[in-house]
Amino acid sequence: MTTTTLTLVRGSITDQSVDAIVNAANSSLLGGGGVDGAIHRGGGPEILAECRALRAARYGRGLPTGQAVATTAGRLDARWVIHTVGPVYQVSGSDPSLLASCYRESLRVADELGARTVAFPAISTGAYIWPMEDAARIAVETVRNTETAVTEVRFVLFDERAYAAFAGQLH
Ligand code: AR6
Numbered sequence: 501m502t503t504t505t506l507t508l509v510r511g512s513i514t515d516q517s518v519d520a521i522v523n524a525a526n527s528s529l530l531g532g533g534g535v536d537g538a539i540h541r542g543g544g545p546e547i548l549a550e551c552r553a554l555r556a557a558r559y560g561r562g563l564p565t566g567q568a569v570a571t572t573a574g575r576l577d578a579r580w581v582i583h584t585v586g587p588v589y590q591v592s593g594s595d596p597s598l599l600a601s602c603y604r605e606s607l608r609v610a611d612e613l614g615a616r617t618v619a620f621p622a623i624s625t626g627a628y629i630w631p632m633e634d635a636a637r638i639a640v641e642t643v644r645n646t647e648t649a650v651t652e653v654r655f656v657l658f659d660e661r662a663y664a665a666f667a668g669q670l671h
Contacts, residue, residue: 502649506640506670509619510663513656514542517577519615520570522606524623525583527562529555529569534626539581543574547581566601568609580613582606586624589631596638599624603642610650617652622662632665640669 513521513535524535529551531540540547550571555562563569568584584606587598602623610618622639624630643653657663 501647502651504643504648504650505652506643507652507654508663508666508670509654509656510658510660511656512538512658513619513621514538514576516619516654516656518617518619518652518654519578520580520582520610520613520618521573521576521578522568522618522620522623523581523583524621524626524628525563525585527564527585529559529563529583532627535621539576543572543576543581546572546574551583566598566605568602568605570609570613578619580615582609582615582618584623586628586630588628589624594630596634599630599635599638600642603639604646607643607646607648607650607653611648614649616650617654618650619654619656621656621658622666625662632662633668636662636665636669640666 523539565585570580570582573581584602625632625635655666
């Protein structure tokens with residue numbers, strides 16, 4: 501059984517040197533703001549070209565929420581970008597298993613690729629407005645409970661509030 505170390509970094513996901521960088525994408529796979537925008541800007545047009553090809557070949561209706569798929573990382577200092585689609589938070593009730601699925605499926609894809617180090621953003625906590633404390637709990641619990649050959653899962657948190665929420669789950 502592999503021991504997976506969970507680490508925390510404050511900064512931008514696009515500055516990480518890892519095997520795979522996870523993108524908080526949307527179903528279209530064609531880009532957006534936040535993490536998604538930063539990844540496409542930093543990685544260059546090769547990523548979008550592969551995303552378009554994936555849409556044409558396998559995901560005509562888009563990548564479903566909670567699933568994950570890999571492309572090149574283009575010019576980023578990584579071998580792959582793993583795109584996953586988080587759920588949009590709804591006050592009327594949101595399914596935490598879909599957010600957990602993003603982490604689990606991204607790790608499954610990482611294992612398929614042979615990635616050993618993987619950087620995750622705080623999926624769904626920006627444009628998709630999932631409350632940070634709850635998202636951090638789901639992220640850490642899910643990674644801890646997923647059997648994977650990944651040796652380092654690095655959570656990359658953009659601001660102090662996100663960092664503190666994840667730190668609170670780890671210690
Ligand atoms: N590095 C690390 N974290 C970041 C970065 C960065 N460069 N930029 C923002 N964050 P979001 P979502 C934080 O909105 O909520 C896009 O338009 C941010 O502060 O990127 O899953 C997609 O195309 C927040 O805590 O992802 C989708 O349409 C967290 O990353 C939609 O947004 C996630 O924020 C996905 O929304």
